[in-house]
Amino acid sequence: MHGLADDFVAELCEWIAIPSIGADPAHHADVARSAEWLATALRRDGWPTVEVWDTGPALPAVYACWPAEDPAAPVVLVYGHHDVQPVDPVEHWQHPPFEAVVRGEELFGRGASDDKGQVAMHLLGLRAHLAATGQTAPSVTLKLLVEGEEESGSPHIATLLAEHRTKLGADLVVFTDTPLFDRSAPTVCTGQRGHITATITMTSGNSDLHSGRFGGGVPNAAIALARLVAAVHDEQGRIAIPGFYDDVREPSALEREHFARLPFDEAAWLAGPADGVTAATGEAGWTTLERTWVRPTAEITGIHGGYTGPGVKTIVPRQASTALTCRLVPDQQLDRVQELIRRFVAEHTPPGVTAEVVFHGSGVPPYAVDIDHPATLAVRDALAAAFDQEVLFSRTGGSGPAALLHAWLDVPVVYFGATLPDDRIHAPNERVVLPVLLRGAEALARLWRLLPDRLRTPAAEPAGITAELGLAGSARPEPGREQEANRA
Numbered sequence: 044m045h046g047l048a049d050d051f052v053a054e055l056c057e058w059i060a061i062p063s064i065g066a067d068p069a070h071h072a073d074v075a076r077s078a079e080w081l082a083t084a085l086r087r088d089g090w091p092t093v094e095v096w097d098t099g100p101a102l103p104a105v106y107a108c109w110p111a112e113d114p115a116a117p118v119v120l121v122y123g124h125h126d127v128q129p130v131d132p133v134e135h136w137q138h139p140p141f142e143a144v145v146r147g148e149e150l151f152g153r154g155a156s157d158d159k160g161q162v163a164m165h166l167l168g169l170r171a172h173l174a175a176t177g178q179t180a181p182s183v184t185l186k187l188l189v190e191g192e193e194e195s196g197s198p199h200i201a202t203l204l205a206e207h208r209t210k211l212g213a214d215l216v217v218f219t220d221t222p223l224f225d226r227s228a229p230t231v232c233t234g235q236r237g238h239i240t241a242t243i244t245m246t247s248g249n250s251d252l253h254s255g256r257f258g259g260g261v262p263n264a265a266i267a268l269a270r271l272v273a274a275v276h277d278e279q280g281r282i283a284i285p286g287f288y289d290d291v292r293e294p295s296a297l298e299r300e301h302f303a304r305l306p307f308d309e310a311a312w313l314a315g316p317a318d319g320v321t322a323a324t325g326e327a328g329w330t331t332l333e334r335t336w337v338r339p340t341a342e343i344t345g346i347h348g349g350y351t352g353p354g355v356k357t358i359v360p361r362q363a364s365t366a367l368t369c370r371l372v373p374d375q376q377l378d379r380v381q382e383l384i385r386r387f388v389a390e391h392t393p394p395g396v397t398a399e400v401v402f403h404g405s406g407v408p409p410y411a412v413d414i415d416h417p418a419t420l421a422v423r424d425a426l427a428a429a430f431d432q433e434v435l436f437s438r439t440g441g442s443g444p445a446a447l448l449h450a451w452l453d454v455p456v457v458y459f460g461a462t463l464p465d466d467r468i469h470a471p472n473e474r475v476v477l478p479v480l481l482r483g484a485e486a487l488a489r490l491w492r493l494l495p496d497r498l499r500t501p502a503a504e505p506a507g508i509t510a511e512l513g514l515a516g517s518a519r520p521e522p523g524r525e526q527e528a529n530r531a
């Protein structure tokens with residue numbers, strides 16, 4: 044089994060060497076090469092059906108299917124992506140971003156964690172599954188959709204899903220693009236927030252006016268906009284847009300209990316990930332994790348108006364604008380929230396001022412899977428067995444195409460990831476922690492064995508998987524060492 048892990052690292056390094064930066068047209072040929080690399084690796088592993096979808100408009104995506112021996116076995120579609128973020132500022136990398144290096148337990152390189160490492164983990168997981176079971180086909184029918192545009196916001200995922208809907212049909216989607224909560228606290232993620240973004244512009248006239256001759260007698264667009272922005276939240280940190288919370292699904296008591304048990308050090312979070320923010324703040328009655336995972340937001344992401352150059356210009360500005368991003372939670376609906384925002388802006392537009400609200404795209408819907416869904420519990424149990432410890436529920440505050448997969452394929456989506464929040468994805472020196480990723484592969488090998496029973500008999504007790512796959516093997520750190528590494 045040790046050989047499997049060695050080959051895996053060598054392969055991942057080879058894949059990382061292909062700079063599949065989807066955002067940069069100069070690298071689109073590399074995105075195609077990256078797709079071909081994956082297709083070749085899948086064929087080498089024996090996947091009977093492997094296709095590169097490269098006829099546009101989407102950048103090349105890879106589809107593969109490996110049917111289970113049992114035609115009645117559940118069909119599972121794994122989602123991931125093979126495009127990567129740009130590497131700027133490249134001078135901050137300690138190693139060239141596309142020349143992967145292993146230092147101790149860590150493998151550095153762009154895409155090591157997000158998301159090539161996690162997709163490669165699926166390849167390894169299936170090899171381990173077949174080796175451990177002695178089967179020539181997986182226990183579930185496995186399908187793979189690895190897109191090439193996730194880092195660009197998956198602009199054509201709906202097109203891909205529409206075009207290939209029949210082929211992609213499944214009983215369950217396994218979404219692999221989220222991390223564990225922490226190395227010392229592996230978790231099963233159960234949801235992501237959605238988002239909508241708007242630009243709101245207030246205009247009070249055709250030109251800026253002299254503040255002496257007109258000031259005090261005409262509306263000021265900057266003041267009107269500031270009053271609107273100030274009205275978005277109340278004193279309790281709640282969003283004051285009427286109706287905003289109507290469809291918000293509250294987390295269950297069990298979820299809140301799990302969140303509370305996670306080892307979250309707020310002071311360290313402020314100083315580290317939050318980069319020097321000195322106080323946590325937000326909606327009263329909710330913890331920081333809850334505020335960032337299961338509560339909606341209305342964030343002012345930019346504001347400008349009037350004269351912003353050097354020195355002083357004595358004007359009454361004619362125009363001011365702000366950018367607003369709302370992170371949304373189940374069961375908020377994109378179009379309804381848009382309507383609420385339009386209405387709120389109209390109600391806060393004073394006489395003599397006009398307001399325009401422009402939404403950028405239709406937004407990304409939120410998604411959460413039931414924590415007692417048999418597939419969620421199967422993921423939890425597979426992770427618990429591989430990591431040899433209790434696995435709690437978590438969420439993530441970011442957004443992704445999980446809701447779209449759910450909407451198009453009309454099946455539940457569960458999250459399976461085995462990377463860490465401090466992997467520096469999208470930033471210089473991205474890395475993945477190999478022993479954690481290997482345990483993820485081990486958990487996948489177990490998951491494919493658990494799912495046929497679990498999806499057949501939802502109320503069944505955890506099936507007793509006793510086979511020690513040993514993928515993590517000697518790389519499995521001592522518990523004490525692991526704690527130490529986490530504090531570092």
Ligand SMILES: [Zn+2]
Nearest residue numbers: 157158193220
């Ligand atoms: Zn990703």
